[in-house]
Amino acid sequence: QTKPVLASFAPAGGTKTIKSPSINKPALPNVVILATGGTIAGAAASGTQAGYTSGQVTIDAMVDAVPDAKKLANIKGEQISNVGSQDMSFEIMLKLANRINELTKSGTDGVVITHGTDTMEETAYFLNLVVKTDKPVVLVGSMRPSTAMSADGPLNLYNAISVAADPEAKNHGVMLVMNDWIHSAQSFVKVSTTAVQTFMSPMRGIMGTSNYGKNEFYRVPHKKFGNKSEFSVDGVKTLPRVDIVYGYVDMDGEMIDAAVKNKAKGIVIAGLGNGNMTKAALEAVKRATKKGVVVVRSTRVGTGDVGRDVEIKDAEYGTIASHELNPQKSRILLTLALLKNRKPEDLQRLFEEY
Numbered sequence: 001q002t003k004p005v006l007a008s009f010a011p012a013g014g015t016k017t018i019k020s021p022s023i024n025k026p027a028l029p030n031v032v033i034l035a036t037g038g039t040i041a042g043a044a045a046s047g048t049q050a051g052y053t054s055g056q057v058t059i060d061a062m063v064d065a066v067p068d069a070k071k072l073a074n075i076k077g078e079q080i081s082n083v084g085s086q087d088m089s090f091e092i093m094l095k096l097a098n099r100i101n102e103l104t105k106s107g108t109d110g111v112v113i114t115h116g117t118d119t120m121e122e123t124a125y126f127l128n129l130v131v132k133t134d135k136p137v138v139l140v141g142s143m144r145p146s147t148a149m150s151a152d153g154p155l156n157l158y159n160a161i162s163v164a165a166d167p168e169a170k171n172h173g174v175m176l177v178m179n180d181w182i183h184s185a186q187s188f189v190k191v192s193t194t195a196v197q198t199f200m201s202p203m204r205g206i207m208g209t210s211n212y213g214k215n216e217f218y219r220v221p222h223k224k225f226g227n228k229s230e231f232s233v234d235g236v237k238t239l240p241r242v243d244i245v246y247g248y249v250d251m252d253g254e255m256i257d258a259a260v261k262n263k264a265k266g267i268v269i270a271g272l273g274n275g276n277m278t279k280a281a282l283e284a285v286k287r288a289t290k291k292g293v294v295v296v297r298s299t300r301v302g303t304g305d306v307g308r309d310v311e312i313k314d315a316e317y318g319t320i321a322s323h324e325l326n327p328q329k330s331r332i333l334l335t336l337a338l339l340k341n342r343k344p345e346d347l348q349r350l351f352e353e354y
């Protein structure tokens with residue numbers, strides 16, 4: 001195995017307390033960084049190598065690479081996990097949510113979460129629904145590993161800390177700060193596999209900007225989150241199974257039937273256009289909903305609202321329309337919704353309010 005050359009972040013050491021020279025100055029806000037892994041903590045053997053391993057650099061080394069951040073806040077780091085976010089799990093998300101709820105009840109003014117970009121949408125939206133605070137909670141990642149030429153991690157981290165430390169960032173729900181933009185967890189999506197400018201909020205636009213730690217906010221999220229959210233993971237250990245089935249030309253109902261057979265409590269269809277699907281798929285959906293499995297119609301299209309009863313009569317098939325939520329975010333909302341027994345009207349309401 002090649003030993004990583006760390007150009008942008010200092011080499012990974014053991015766990016140590018991050019020394020902040022300003023720790024006793026009460027004027028600085030207290031920010032805790034919860035590290036989970038991802039490219040921002042990734043390392044390769046050279047600065048121009050496309051392949052690399054996620055989750056190699058510790059939180060201490062990442063903070064050491066942005067010494068100026070210590071002028072923005074008293075910073076403490078905690079390593080929650082160190083995985084590529086393709087291996088993010090509900091177990092880690094629950095750990096994160098519980099830790100954020102604990103921290104924000106005590107002396108912490110803001111929380112930053114370092115995370116891989118692949119499943120950033122899911123973790124951010126999950127936390128947006130279950131953290132109970134009006135304090136800033138900010139996810140951050142990078143597209144280039146710490147060893148790359150022009151690595152984007154250090155400045156992204158600096159900006160994320162500046163947002164977490166900013167009193168103006170309160171009451172904006174869970175945010176993502178990357179490449180100078182501040183997004184709402186509800187609205188952002190990953191649009192490029194490799195480009196630094198990978199996150200967009202195509203339906204609602206960004207919430208603000210963060211430019212070398214100077215922040216501007218243009219809007220607040222339009223949907224419910226945080227203290228106003230009815231969801232809670234207090235005491236929750238496991239979550240119900242929800243599968244996603246992708247729609248395509250000539251689709252039959254077999255994958256939907258398989259999800260039911262595998263005991264999914266919910267199925268999200270990444271449908272065609274406005275949440276449409278073939279007649280064969282619709283018949284399988286009817287079989288599923290008759291058995292009490294909740295089926296949400298979302299879309300494989302990148303933007304747009306999946307409306308109720310446009311081409312498919314939802315009451316006839318027992319389906320729920322996802323509105324603005326893409327399949328992966330619909331799955332998060334449905335998973336949390338299914339912690340309780342709910343009627344179809346109530347489930348449809350959730351997809352309008354969150």
Ligand SMILES: NC(=O)CC[C@H](N)C(=O)O
Pocket residue numbers: 037038039040054083084085086115116117118119141142143144
């Ligand atoms: N740019 C990234 O963070 C993607 C790398 C990795 N697959 C992850 O999500 O952790």
